[in-house]
Amino acid sequence: MVYSLTEQARDFTPHGLSIPRIPIPKRMPDPAGGVPEPENVYHKGYFPRIRETLARTVAGVRLLATNPARVPSAAAAWLGEQLEKDALFFQAGLFGGWAAVRAGFRATGRGLRHPVHRRWILGLIALIAFLPGFTWQRCGFRGCPDVGKLAALQPGGAARVYDARGQLLAELAPTRWAVVALDDLPDYVAEAFVAVEDKNFYEHSGVHWPRFVAQTVKNLVPGGRSQGASTISMQVARNVFPDRLPAADRSVKRKVLEIRVAREIEQRYTKAQILQTYINNIYFGEGVYGIESAARVYFGKHASQLKLSEAALLAGLPKAPTHYSPRRNMARSVQRRNLVLSLMAAQGRITAGQARSSKDAEVRLARLRPESRPRTRFPYFVEHARRMLEAELGPALYAGGLRIHTTLDPRVQRAAEQNVEAQVRAIENGRFGRFTGPRRAAYRDSSETPYLQGAAMVMSARTGDVLALVGGRSYDESAFDRMTQGLRQPGSAFKPFVYAAAVAEGVTPTDRVVDDTVRRELPGGEVWTPRNFDGRYRGAVTVRTSLRQSINTIAVKLAEQAGLDDVEQVARRAGITRDIPPLPSVAIGATAVRPMELVRAYTPFATLGYRVEPRFVTRVEDRDGKVVWRARVKRRRVMDRGVAFVVTTMLRGAIDRGTGTAARGALGDGVPAAGKTGTTNDATDAWFVGF
Template structure:
């Protein structure tokens, strides 16, 4: 056998045989009769080889890794999750691929037919492959050079967009093209044209990170694909050929030329009239303002943090619909109102301001420069429903691009006098009443570092005052005395019940707000005063639905009692005076504030060094808090107060909220609020006379009875001080004793 094999591998054997065959073929070609036979055999051979090659390519393309139509049927694309405001508007998106699925039946015909007109005009006629277009594409590429128009149908484009790893677009090979054709023809047999076109419109990449027409419509035009006109549809239809090159934001002139080419194709297909074509080609490209991917960015980021633990990767790929309570009108007013107020402060409208301004800092930034610290004046606004805790507006800073730090949820700041209502509420639980008295006189307290001598903000002393007056006028000395009388343990207990998470230390300055708190905790804690005594947790999410509308999560924390309804109502009654005739009266400003028809209560706050200024206030159905200060705490300016600088922001937000609404009814008085006469620390019984009428919580009444009038201690007054000796009975004249007689001439004038 070895000898036989060597016979066929001898040197020069195959060359000899090849030369002999070639000589016979040339001889046959010279003979006309045999030439036809040679041509016929050649054609058959080429056809056989071509058929074999095509068959091999068809059966072996992807070597068993090609996707099939069944995989398309069960394909679940990664969809962006949408954060929606209370009116259904989009606030933001969470995504790995920014895609939102849309039903083709919900789209205007002009939208999907514009893609058909430019990308695959015989889409409804072929079965996945357009042979005429493929031949034309080969011809054009040969004539014009490779890189000319392609021959891929919508079905073929869909195949590689659904499975980019198995069918990479940058792979220029027969294998990939055959695999595309194979999957396209399978899809045509498996699905109807409507379904194929719907899949295409939802999966095609259209630049700027947008997958599908819905995401692209929101990216470039700030609206749903359901609302697109024919010019906008033509702009999107021009993108699949080269999404980056025709990106209308980056290359507007190039994109406009491509749009006009699409308009011509739409006219040729009978989708638009000649007049529309002419007008459309004259119309300049019109896009929505950039940066529309996020509204209320500090709030959206807070939602992401809350839901990431709840849903994990599904948050970025599951197409969730996250419903929130954000009121877009209030959100816009909160953002604009805060910025306007901070600009007024920086311009010196409230006095000399020497700090860096937002405008000067921003102007000094280089393009693309990252910011690690914002030295300019900052602020926050939180608006919520005091009954449910649902957030209605949130501003966590001035510029999210420069600082993503949310001062509403992540900062700890001294609340100053805005903390005082909790001291007074604890005192009411301890048996006090609004008209009971407390000293506002000078006070010195020994501590480990010596003697602390606090003062009132204005440097004056008020003497004896009622609790109601002390809170209305924000008297520090009276509040410190009241807190020390009540005790730190009772204050800590109340503060924890209302939802403030911060640790309250035991030094006396905490009674006037020296302990740092999270602003959102402080603001939401005020809801206990306004909702009848219930603890309310801030709610950022109302519910989460999947992309089919099924509810996945609807957080509804059970209500917890923070204080008795009577305590809450009495506190609200006292805090109403702060707004109506106390430190918060700018809330009633005729030009920018609330009318007296809207019941309102609240408390201003200013720290001793004016580094933090506050106002937290509420109506029966809305609660809002405002803070202003620097990230690195230091004095804002001399004379800065919450009553002058924070209240106006609150007032404008609330004025907007009630601009077209009927004023709510005032807080109803609960049954556990009772009126009693009191004297000192005692409620007088019916048998007693005198006393002062005041409001008490029925469960926290102090001792009831009549004061025992003790006889005044007898003070001896000597009626005969001129006589010697001692009186034998108080109040009676002296009775001289024998030794008291004077002997004339004796030493000392006395009897020896």
């Protein structure tokens, strides 16, 4: 769109704005009768562009104040004008070459011959040509990291853990022993890492370009699975400079900087030095850095004593330490180990016979000793929070300076620990009947813990905040967390899910069911005959009474009436993740569950239908107070409100007049409470879950 100026004063209205213009005098003829002097299109007074911009701005404000209805159309016209000018310029540049670009500038009133325009265009071209080389050489404006730190690489400072009241609870320091020289290790230790992490390690100079390009293209394919192409040198770069090269940053800028640093590392250090740095500082999960500490924690031996099968298992961990941890999933860890052995054999690093024999080797883990970690208050809670954050943050958890805010209430935690120990001692002392099991006192100096144990968890049903967690009688004697890691049969504590399924099918608390002998044939021909805890049969009783008195035979009948598949679905939606076999014995808790899952599965009763996920940590901040991770309250409706209400009223009866009256005695009258006890055969396990 091109505009011309007239000899008389006129309005310039390309977009509907009426802006008065300065009159332009007629061009005076040359006195000599020759060609008139060309009009100076650049100097129409002082600062013409600024004056024009100010005039347009004033006119726009005046229009907004006097006639707002015209503002949208005027703005649209102005935008169209600008787009048309830009389109003309870029079209000329794309299709017409340099001459067309110059013509495009003239058409839009911006001549390239003008010294001001020429200066900024040439300066822009020079800047564009200069920036790539500058940023590559300097690693951006912040400068390149000092790769000299490689020789003295150490994990960052300990993360600090705080309770719900803001008091320091613990420091999560990484586990680390002395650095070991590559020459002191069996050859297959280093070869295992090279085989699975970077088989071309000895051929490339920091980046394996064919692999990098192939993986980049694969990652760009819509719907494709994102994969990595980092060499060992690039992983070392990330470990040395986690602040400049955060693993969570997937941007192109971070990847380019990682390549730049990796190539400089390759130029300054030998392959042996780089590989030694890698295996001494890579993260192996469980708060463990370096091959020596990994060998100690996982196998109880020095890295120089590792067998081929053990070295292959450790080499498989850095890709996803939590996912492949043998302490969390042995089957998955062994599968990963066998993959490493297969790669080593395929690449000629070991023989096929060595690979076969190592695949058949049994994995024998060392006992996780509490002395391998700094002593903390409430260690079961802290250790579970650490494992959870490792799964979320990975090695960044130990990058240094993090502040972890938890949900733990120290007063509730101390009360839970004291009550667990008091209850367990009461059982040992015969308060509830003769006790014949091993006593704790006999194993004070032993690594075995066959004596009676207890566990507890206190959680807010509204938010899921875990206020207290007790995983055993003593973390120093046994670091195994029975609340979050143990598998136990819940016994009658499973019955609320049976009754919820029955209520959903139309059963009411006042319906009467006959308590008598039940015989069921199980797969394989075995006949199963459940009995009540006291050995008696009561005849016809109400459904409410059967739950209050925990009658096994009626629970089996209700499960069959509702459907065993429905019972399974109710329990699974409530929060039980373990397999629940479709057998009548499930009605009285003949299936293994994790205690923490059972606590979560009771939340739909307490919240009238919502399952609430346990929350141990509310947020994680960096050293500057910036939130780097936050845990939201997770609630999901999984049960009908009416069903949850009816089952809760029946569970209140169990507290007031049934098997849970001990809880009522502890709470006193006037405190609304509901819950259910559970006991397995021979009183091997005794439960109480309530709210």
